[in-house]
Amino acid sequence: MHSDPQSQRRIRSGLFLGLILICGVARADEVVTNFSDGFGPWTPLHTGTWAIQSEEGNPLAALIEPGTQRPPVRRPTAYLFLQGHVWQNVTFTLRAMTLEPDTVTKRDVVLIFGYVDDVHYYYAHISALTDDTFHNIIMKVDGDQRSTIHREILPEARLTGGWHTIRVQHQRRGEIKVYVDDLDNPLMTADDTDYPVGSVAFGSFDDRALFDDVLVSGELVEPDPIEVSFMVVAEEASSMEFFGSAGFTYQIEKSLDLRLWEPVGEPLHGQDVPLTRQLESSTDDVSFFRVFTRFPALSSS
Structure with a gap:
């Protein structure tokens, strides 16, 4: 007292x-998902349509219909969320492939991390277009506002119609690194301490996509x-x-x-x-x- x-x-x-x-307390842990048992620990947001599809016998998580925007701020419309896990010093890796044709120049996939609630989190937007504003960026969602936080100017747009390996590293002290295919050199980096720990998710801002081989490793926070x-x-x-x-x-x-x-x-x-x-x-x-x-x-x- x-x-x-x-x-x-x-x-x-x-x-x-x-x-x-x-x-x-925090303890080291990892979550590995290959979708052989459905979505496993991942829960879909209520907007957007997901299914398990097979490619040559390999099960995949398929976002077959994008979601719709909701107030109070524009943000990813469909994602699978890792319920009941709060991470610090996390590494989040997966394979992703957009299902949109080349004519959709702004096609994308997103990885969400530092998730505190529906309007407080970071996301890495991996796109076929780079503009330093909305596409190919690291974005912070903060209530009814959002802002880009990455350092790089016009990072290379690497999203094509094929499979890509994407990784996000998020340290509690604020360091963020995003990798696309080249896992030795980050495509985008940032430093922000507003959401030092949180849950993770993956999906798309407003497009269809496939996902596989999801690995989340780091320290689970269990207060x-x-x-x-x-x-x-x-x-x-x-x-x-x-x-x-x-x-x-x-x-x-x-x-x-x-x-x-x-x-x-x-x-x-x-x-x-x-x-x-x-x-x-x-x-x-x-x-x-x-x-x-x-x-x-x-x-x-």
């Missing part, structure tokens, strides 16, 4: 019912669940403070009877710093609050 005067003022109008704050219970009496205000791990979100919920709970405000994004949420009882009765750790998850809308 904090003992400084500021901390005493912060909790004066409330009562902790329970507090468990345990730091997370223990945070349980914080707090009681606020009558209409007095207080605040709840807890440590938020990067790559995870935290939802505060409120109840009057410890049975029915409703969310309070938007989820808070962890950045490896303490998080604070003001608490206020809206009735003359006691209000109860709690917080839950949420893994990165697909949007359902």
Whole structure:
């Protein structure tokens, strides 16, 4: 329990019912997928159509119909998402082939990484066109905004109608490298620390494509669940403070009877710093609050 005067003022109008704050751990792991058992651990976004197809007896993940754009910002419309995994210091490799003809000059495939939620992540856009704006770039999606973050000017457009080996290396300290076919020399690089850990996905911005031989290796981040219970009496205000791990979100919920709970405000994004949420009882009765750790998850809308 904090003992400084500021901390005493912060909790004066409330009562902790329970507090468990345990730091997370990271362990080396890898996920290998060749689609012989369907999509395996990968979950499709609700927009876009996926199927398992066979090429000379080899099963492939096929994006057979691209998805549709959704607000609040333009971003990849269809992808397979690795549910329940949060990575740091990750290497993400796969083989990909666009199904669009040469006449589609902006055809693409994408690798998503540092995924925190539906509007906070990075993606490597591998295209047949390079323009430093939307095609053949490393992009950061940040709420209702997006921005390119790669260093290179007009990196070579290497996407053709054949198979390509694509690799993304993403370090927790912010270093990003993207390779296409030449796995010794990166095609694009960036340095950004906004999403140091997160989940991964692959698909396309708005085209059809095939994927195979997916390998994700790195350190899985596994924070223990945070349980914080707090009681606020009558209409007095207080605040709840807890440590938020990067790559995870935290939802505060409120109840009057410890049975029915409703969310309070938007989820808070962890950045490896303490998080604070003001608490206020809206009735003359006691209000109860709690917080839950949420893994990165697909949007359902």
